[in-house]
Amino acid sequence: MDTKSAILDSALDLFNAQGTAEVTTNHIARDAGISPGNLYYHFRNKAEIIRALFERLFNAWDVIFTLDEVRQPTLDDLERLVRANFETLWEYRFAYRELVALLRQDDQLKGRFLQVRERGFQGFSELFQHFMAAGVLPPTTGTSDVTDIAEMCWLISEFWLPYLEVSDREVDPVWLERGVRLMLRAIGV
């Protein structure tokens, strides 16, 4: 049993349930079944725990957004991708709930996050180029339009879950599907 992982598991659960500000290192240690002192053996402070959780999220993204290069992606691929992304964002829901605050508190995290996000968005935009090339999107659509659509989709991807939470709706498969549908509508299919 890896103590470091146990700490991160507990931290994730508690952050998701109560928020990073409310959860103390003592809470995390107790939930993980270790002493507060031991926690500080594995992590220098709470910020480092948060950064480690973000790295987990980045890894999950890597898996999701690494597309099969051998064939042209389809709209089904896009749907699957968005669904997988929703599920991952739900697993790490504390992150986007508090994102602006977390990034301001930690320059190191901010830099890393922007870097990862930028790469992700670029891959996402390329998807749309593929769609145009494959004729899924009308090829007459101008470049700026494609950018608009990609950005619109990205906005939905990132904020549909917070939107549901703010609306006091259950984040369940039905509402997630609605997010997917809204995105497909944005694309115009």
Place this chain on the structure above:
Amino acid sequence: MDTKSAILDSALDLFNAQGTAEVTTNHIARDAGISPGNLYYHFRNKAEIIRALFERLFNAWDVIFTLDEVRQPTLDDLERLVRANFETLWEYRFAYRELVALLRQDDQLKGRFLQVRERGFQGFSELFQHFMAAGVLPPTTGTSDVTDIAEMCWLISEFWLPYLEVSDREVDPVWLERGVRLMLRAIGV
């Protein structure tokens, strides 16, 4: 000079700059130029200050969303409304940055917020009915489609600013206009 207002002004500035968790009642008192004890004469605790700031936001919304009843609204009205909403949300940007967390911490605030938001969204949806009636939107569009469009626009209204911040872009008139344009595109004009 109204001390209560001075406290709220200081709190708003500090919350926007640093986040509600980082800002203590002592900070607010110092910024407002009063003693910590005096702050507690006017407000029972920090949560009450936050609720008061949300009430200010609600009032601002009231002004924005109270439409002239005598004439049919136009797309220009919609644009103006969205711009005004962006500006207000920027003035109270701490609110949507931390919204999910703030609502979970305070049931009273949560109930009030959902009530105000629900009313706002209903008024917003009615706008779209007007548009259909006035022929700005194609009348053939189904009811569920209109709901989709309204929800899409609402999502943009609420999260375009956080989206900009997460993107590390300046929240300036140019980027705000882009939000408006994205919304008009969602409507299909």
Place this chain on the structure above:
DNA sequence: GTCTATATCGCGATAGAC
């Protein structure tokens, strides 16, 4: 690697004088 014990700090909140 993990524990217990503890130092240090600062926040939220109250009491009581003016």
Place this chain on the structure above:
DNA sequence: GTCTATCGCGATATAGAC
């Protein structure tokens, strides 16, 4: 209505034994 003084608490982080 405003101040100063202060209590009580709990959080972060470290020291040192095992």
